[in-house]
Amino acid sequence: MALTGIDVSQTASAARIVFEALRKAIVTGELKDGDPLRQDAIAQVFNTSRIPVREALAMLEQQGLVRNQRYKGAVVTGLSIEEAGEIFEFRCLVEAHVMRAAVPRMTPEIIATAHAICEEFAVEQDPMRWGDLNRAFHGTLLAASGLPFHVSTLDSAMDRLDRYLRAQLLLTDGQNRANGEHRAILAACARGDADAAAELAVAHVRGANAALRVHLARIKAGFGQS
Amino acid sequence: MALTGIDVSQTASAARIVFEALRKAIVTGELKDGDPLRQDAIAQVFNTSRIPVREALAMLEQQGLVRNQRYKGAVVTGLSIEEAGEIFEFRCLVEAHVMRAAVPRMTPEIIATAHAICEEFAVEQDPMRWGDLNRAFHGTLLAASGLPFHVSTLDSAMDRLDRYLRAQLLLTDGQNRANGEHRAILAACARGDADAAAELAVAHVRGANAALRVHLARIKAGFGQS
DNA sequence: GTAACGCAGATAGGATACAATATACAACAT
DNA sequence: ATGTTGTATATTGTATCCTATCTGCGTTAC
Structure with missing residues (x-):
């Protein structure tokens, strides 16, 4: 028996495929706040029935990416500035803790991988990929x-913040700033300085939040309208 | 038009009802780790078809309470000691932060409500209610x-930890300990000492974790078997 | 003219029917 | 006896159909 095969049982169900696709579309901003999600339309796109689509929407609702109103349908959930701010603070709190735990466990391979992503991020031309590389x-x-x-x-x-971050990366000097901060974080990791890495990560997140607030305030004031 | 009515549009869909019921059953420990969840059986219990049941199971999977295997069905997810430990540490981290933010905003009404729950917890005879009152x-x-x-x-x-906490409350001096610690936390809140309240909350959570570890280790060693 | 009403189309929720897959067990070959 | 293979049954995944509800627009009463 020298037969190599892939695990067929891992083939995802239609519901899971639809869930992942919709999730990505929402997270990347392809689907915008308030966009309605019609079960029929989605089912046609994926060449399936509405049953798996409904399961996908139920899952997305649990993730907070979609709001479901009985007999009215699902819409993409937006975030107010206040809500976004709270989630940024959550990231600061948890990411600092996780970073402190991570630094002493980082192998040279992990550092190398992160370094490669960092460099790719710096030279990437397609803004659509910045968000992916950042994550x-x-x-x-x-x-x-x-x-x-x-x-x-x-x-x-x-997942809740990413669309806003992507938008902000595009419209300001965000990519350069993020790039520099990523390198600083990586350097702290490489020299094993967990506290510095955690602090830099927090500053990085707070900076993104501040940039985003400015950006959203401008839009609200009417400057950003097309 | 002096007619008062409830918002009929809020009547939950079958999927949501099933979801809440299963969630509660899992959280309280009524459904145990590894228990299989048969769609047909659940549908019969709720006098509905399998469609809403499947949506409920999809939602529960997103919450991490259930694992779904294609063509095999859903089972209640268990937690290893390590996983439980990590989630306890998460609670410590986040609960301390939230408590610090909460204390300066606590009104006398909130303190009074918490006090009432605390007293009810102290005298409650039915162990099944301890978990609810604790939360x-x-x-x-x-x-x-x-x-x-x-x-x-x-x-x-x-939701992930509660069944284990409930089990631990039952088998040790947990209720008394929890009760005393609750009162200490409440006292700190009442005098507006946010740092103390946060520290006490962390100690409270860590204590529960430690008690749970001892309990689980005993079971593993064969002492707790019936 | 305006506001309430009612109807028609669109859309979501749910039940039933069928297809795909897993599991258990029996029959069979060795 | 043991291991393999075929088959029956149970269970999940999906499609189709029907029902309930919402929404928009035209009609009508005032």
Whole structure:
């Protein structure tokens, strides 16, 4: 028996595929706040029936990405400035803790991987990929912590914030700033300075929040309208 | 038109009812780790079809309370000692932060409500209600923080831990200990000492974790078997 | 003219029916 | 006896159909 095969049982159900696709579309901002999600339309896109779509919407609601109103349908949930601010503070709190736990456990391989992502981020031309690379960078470092519950909670928080972060990266000097801060965090990790890495991570998150507030305030004041 | 009525549109869908009922059954320990959840059986219990049941199971999976395996069905997820320990530490981290934010915002009414729950907890005979009262106590204080995302995250963490806490309350001197610690926390809140309240809350959570570890270790060693 | 009413189309919720897959067990070959 | 294979049954995944509810627009009463 020298036969190599892939685990067929892992083939995802339609519901899971739809869930992941919708999740990504919401997180990246492809689907915007308040956009209605029509079961029929989604079912057609994925060439399936509405049953798996409904399961996907139920899951998205649990993640806080969608609001479901009986007999009215699902819409993408937005965030107020206040809500976004709270979630940023949550990230600061938890990410600092996780980073402190992660630094002493980082192998040279992890540092190298993060470094590669960092460099790719710096030279990437396509703004659509910045968000992905940003999350990959943070995810790589945090995963070393061995604290999967904390990390998954941060992931969930990031899902709520990511569209706003992506928008902010595009419209300001965000990419450069993020790039510099990522390098500083990585350097602290590489020299094993957990406290510095945690502090830099917090500053990084707070900076993004501040930039975002300015950006949203401008839009609200009518400057950002197209 | 002096007619008062309730918002009929809030009548929950079958999926939501099933979700809440299963969630409560899992959280309270009525459904135990590894118990299989048969769609047909659940549908019969709630006198509905399998469609809403499947949506409920999808939601429970997002909450981490259930694991769904394609064509095999859903089972209640258990927690290893390590996983439970991590979630306890998460609670310590977040609850301390939320408590610090909550104390300066606590009104006399909130203190009074928490006090009433505390006293009810002390004299309650039915062990099945201890868990509910414990959560109500913590929830009342934390809600004052005005940090709904943090609080909902803590709630989700509690959902994962609660069955173990309830079991531990039953088998040790847990109720007395919890009761004393609750009163100490409440006293700190009442005198506006946020730092003390946060520290006491952390000690309270860590104590529960320690008691639980001892309890689980005993079971593992064969002492706790019936 | 305005506001209430009613109807029609659109859309979500749910039940039933069918397909796909897993599991247990019996029959069979060795 | 043991291991393999076929088959029956249980269970999950999905499609289709029906029902309940919402929404928008035209009608009508005042």
